[in-house]
Amino acid sequence: MHVESGPAPVRSRPGPADPRPRWYRLSWALPWLLFQFFPVADLVTTDRPPAVRLAAGAGLVVFTAVYLDVFRRAFGGGGGGSGDRGPVLGRLAVVAGLGLVLAATMGPPWAGLLIYVSAAAAAALPQRWVWPAVLAAAAVCAAVVTLGGDGGPLILPVMCLLTAFALRGTRHLVSVNAELVEARDELARSAVAEERLRFARDLHDLLGHSLSLIALKSELAGRLAERDPARARAEMADVEAAARRALAEVREAVSGYRQVGLALALAEARAALSAAGVGLWAPSAVPDLPGPVDAVLGWVVREATTNTLRHSGARTLTVGLSRSGEDLVLTVTDDGRGPGGPPGAGLTGLAERLRGFGGRLEHGPAPGGGFRLAARLPAADRVGAR
Known part of the structure; x- marks a missing residue:
């Protein structure tokens, strides 16, 4: 996933629409509306022509509505797609223009609108444009406060910077x-895929061995059916x-509890190989091994x-x-011709x-002919502690 350095993330592929309610996305902007107390109070208490009051009030309403829409889009509205960047920038231009005009024409009580401009710029602009825009808004705010001539709140330019941060x-x-x-x-999807692969591998190992044994003994029973019925029945x-x-x-594999130990595997191998006329030379006793080591x-x-x-085609295994x-080594050697060719799914x-x-x-x-398979593991005591 790629996220652009700007505030509005751009994903490499379209995502679903943001399921969060609109009020949640607007919650990032609502606290800053407290600064509108000053222009509203000035609009009510200062004696101005009705036309000026009406125009300023209408401008303030439009400013606030567009400002909230900028935040709604910048913080997830419309699904976060790259197609929202144009509308966001257009609305940000409206916020900046109205803020500059109202602050410059109405005086220091309206300079706080430049804080909203800084906030909207920090939320919606790409990284490389944020701080030039914020510094410009803070400079205009400082100029309006200073040129107002009544010792207006000099904290407002500082608030422009702090709000942007x-x-x-x-x-x-x-x-x-x-x-x-x-x-x-993505990790959840990978875990599911890995579990599917593990389960497929386990089924291959389980059924490959068991079905080979069943096929071999069935063939043997078929050959013995007429000349040695008792032996055929045993097979x-x-x-x-x-x-x-x-x-x-x-x-057990489906339930996740299946474990095949070395001793059981040797007993099964002895029965299967004996039926095929293959001799097995193996340890008479298997040492105690940690469960995972014994299974593998x-x-x-x-x-x-x-x-x-x-x-x-071997005669002995x-x-x-x-x-x-420091390694524990299990070797399995036969005197046949080996599987030949590249490793199959079982060896992989x-x-x-x-x-x-x-x-x-x-x-x-x-070395003496045939095929050799060797499994090397760290010492059993260390493996068991893993």
């Missing part, structure tokens, strides 16, 4: 608040169990198992867990998970 600060706060509101909305029982487990995991390492094992079943300096999702904990994912050909 106050309105510039108010205008800045309104613009910053508009930026903060838009930034908050189909595993298919049913895997389907139910996948359904439960998807429900479980995802690494699941993804590696899925890739082995789908792509590698080896899982190792060790420390390297794993890399994103690990980066969230300050870790990284390494993958590529294994």
